[in-house]
Amino acid sequence: QRSLAEITELIHTALLVHRGIVNLNELQSSDGPLKDMQFGNKIAILSGDFLLANACNGLALLQNTKVVELIASALMDLVQGVYHENSTSAKENHITKDIGISTWKKQAFLSHGALLAKSCQAAMELAKHDADVQDVAFRYGKHMAMSHKINSDLQPFIKEKTSDSVAFNLNSAPVVLHQEFLGRDLWIKQIGE
Incomplete structure (x- = not known):
């Protein structure tokens, strides 16, 4: 059950990381350079996907x-x-x-x-x-x-x-x-x- 709680938290965190992606169409000049925002979006996607992959691996280890x-x-x-x-x-x-x-x-x-x-x-x-x-x-x-x-x-x-x-x-x-x-x-x- 503790492993399941950790898996649930990983999924929740991955979702929050993915929600941190910035809509580049709504970007204003005061938000910073476009290149930095694009890089940040890529990191957010990769980080969220990494967390989801770890959660899926943990689910498989539960064998249920x-x-x-x-x-x-x-x-x-x-x-x-x-x-x-x-x-x-x-x-x-x-x-x-x-x-x-x-x-x-x-x-x-x-x-x-x-x-x-x-x-x-x-x-x-x-x-x-x-x-x-x-x-x-x-x-x-x-x-x-x-x-x-x-x-x-x-x-x-x-x-x-x-x-x-x-x-x-x-x-x-x-x-x-x-x-x-x-x-x-x-x-x-x-x-x-």
């Missing part, structure tokens, strides 16, 4: 195909979540028709919750617990990840206004919940004010 399947499906969910985030990032601060709590939950699970939920389930599989205990572990991991995501979405609203305060986006949990509470039309009117 169900655990490998669970973690592989978590990786698939993460990729889908990041793809969805990137496809909507251009419009993240624009009002879209698909904003809703069910959409937020799905997106949060794919991009943040799947790895923790399926890792908790895999830990119970390694400990040879039955399907009921594995399901409870899955739900525990899912809810822990969702709680963390909600907390990070809340930060722009509860932190004191400082120079390093983070702007919120219209797809964050507090905004989505507020929209569902008010109703879409009143919410759009309120945003316009």
Whole structure:
């Protein structure tokens, strides 16, 4: 189980490293030379891939195909979540028709919750617990990840206004919940004010 925790952390770190890639099309002159940014992107890709390769090697050493399947499906969910985030990032601060709590939950699970939920389930599989205990572990991991995501979405609203305060986006949990509470039309009117 400790090895699985280390593998999960490697995958999470690899994902964070890959997310550090800079979109060169949005580069400004104040960001630094283009050549340095290109080099940084290459290093980020290589470093993230190296961490993922080590995680895959560690998974193979566990010699449990169900655990490998669970973690592989978590990786698939993460990729889908990041793809969805990137496809909507251009419009993240624009009002879209698909904003809703069910959409937020799905997106949060794919991009943040799947790895923790399926890792908790895999830990119970390694400990040879039955399907009921594995399901409870899955739900525990899912809810822990969702709680963390909600907390990070809340930060722009509860932190004191400082120079390093983070702007919120219209797809964050507090905004989505507020929209569902008010109703879409009143919410759009309120945003316009």
